[in-house]
Amino acid sequence: MRIFYHLGRYTLFLKKVFGKPEKHSVFVKQIIREVDKLGIDSLGIVMIISVFMGAVITLQTAYNLEMPIIPKYTIGLAARDSILLEFSSTIVGLILAGKVGSNIASEIGTMRVTEQIDALEIMGINPAGYLVLPKVLAFVFIIPFLVIISMGIGILGGFVAGSLTGEVPGPEYIYGIQYAFIPFYIVYALIKSVVFGFIISTISAYWGYHVSGGALEVGAASTKAVVSSSIQILLFNLILTQLLLA
């Protein structure tokens, strides 16, 4: 029954979030600030994860395809499809649920317990719209770029690992990543990333916004934000895969 309570409250929260912004010029500045804070600041972790992810996928595929009848370029092909279809959107989404989700929940939660949200309300500002909408728009805007960067770096990581270990010669890998390429896989990954961006930003903001208590509760809200965002990402990953690839 508790899930229906949260679902109802989350829906009402979204209604508040998508209210009319107070002042256009302030709103635009906030979006730019959030793009920097949520997106650009996440670039490092996305790049590190992607390069290792690409390398490991390539090596694991290579070690499992040690049959002379299977050409080496299939390793590049398998690594590319794994990265495009799943890793760069879902795994990066899960990582960002941890980084960005906890950041949003703890920031808004701290503002709640230190009465900064009450102060906004007293001034006649819609706190949910003022604080959360710029984060949602900024993150939904920037996450596809992070996913595209992740794809590129993941594939590059696979190339470097394959070449350095000698498991996949460079030309074979390059041929593999171009072979039987389906451009829709990129569109599929980007659609997923936008949905995941929305899930991470709104669910995390929801938990932060409804904190009551003190520092302990802010920490608990942060954990709930990461856990519930991650579960929703996995659920929507399944739904979107069925809808877009079936």
Add this chain to the structure above:
Amino acid sequence: MIEAIDVHKSFGDKEVLKGISTVFEKGKTNLIIGQSGSGKTVLLKSLVGLHDVTSGDIRYDGNSFLELNNKSKKRLRQDIGMLFQGSALFDSLTVEENIRFPLDMFTDWSMEKRRERANFCIDRVNLENANAKFPSEISGGMQKRVAIARAIALNPKYLFCDEPNSGLDPRTSIVIDELIHEITVEFGMTTIVNTHDMNSVMGIGENIVFIYKGEKLWEGTKDDIFHVQNKALEDFIFASKLFKKVRDNNGK
């Protein structure tokens, strides 16, 4: 003038405010006093609309706050300034940006004019060399001053202060009390201060409402408060050994 008319507020089965009626007068520093847990903060937050009252009415200059539509409530809120217990300054903004915030949001003034107004408020609360500092870089007393400056930036008609002395040393507490009182008189505001500090009561209490377990037990001025025969109020006032000593010496 702000009126509370038979205000009741419950959280679940627990009734926190039990039919409070009182008038907070314009141009005066009105105090709500009482022990911790007596319902002072709930009353203050109900008056500003942060809590929805269970029953009763709240009137601002004769207009029912509860009957206002969202647009009118929003307009009224721009006439309200509030000083929170923990100051509630925005951590990511500098002192000047905090004070300029209501001006940025609700005026179409040029940046120069907004800065001018912010600096006027900064000067009014006697803050020096703090414009570019962040709230975490200044003392608790300075944070209160910044919060007062932010509260008066839009020249409000009503000022609410929730425990303005909380966490401050006695000397700084007096300075903040005096500042609130001076501003109230200077701008002709209706000010409501929520406190349990007897020094504030004796310093700035022009109209005092004593709340005990969610009920209004007494109302009067600082001159009357020592002559009241009420056990709960006496227990509250003379919990301080200093006040007890003053009373005993006067009795002799």
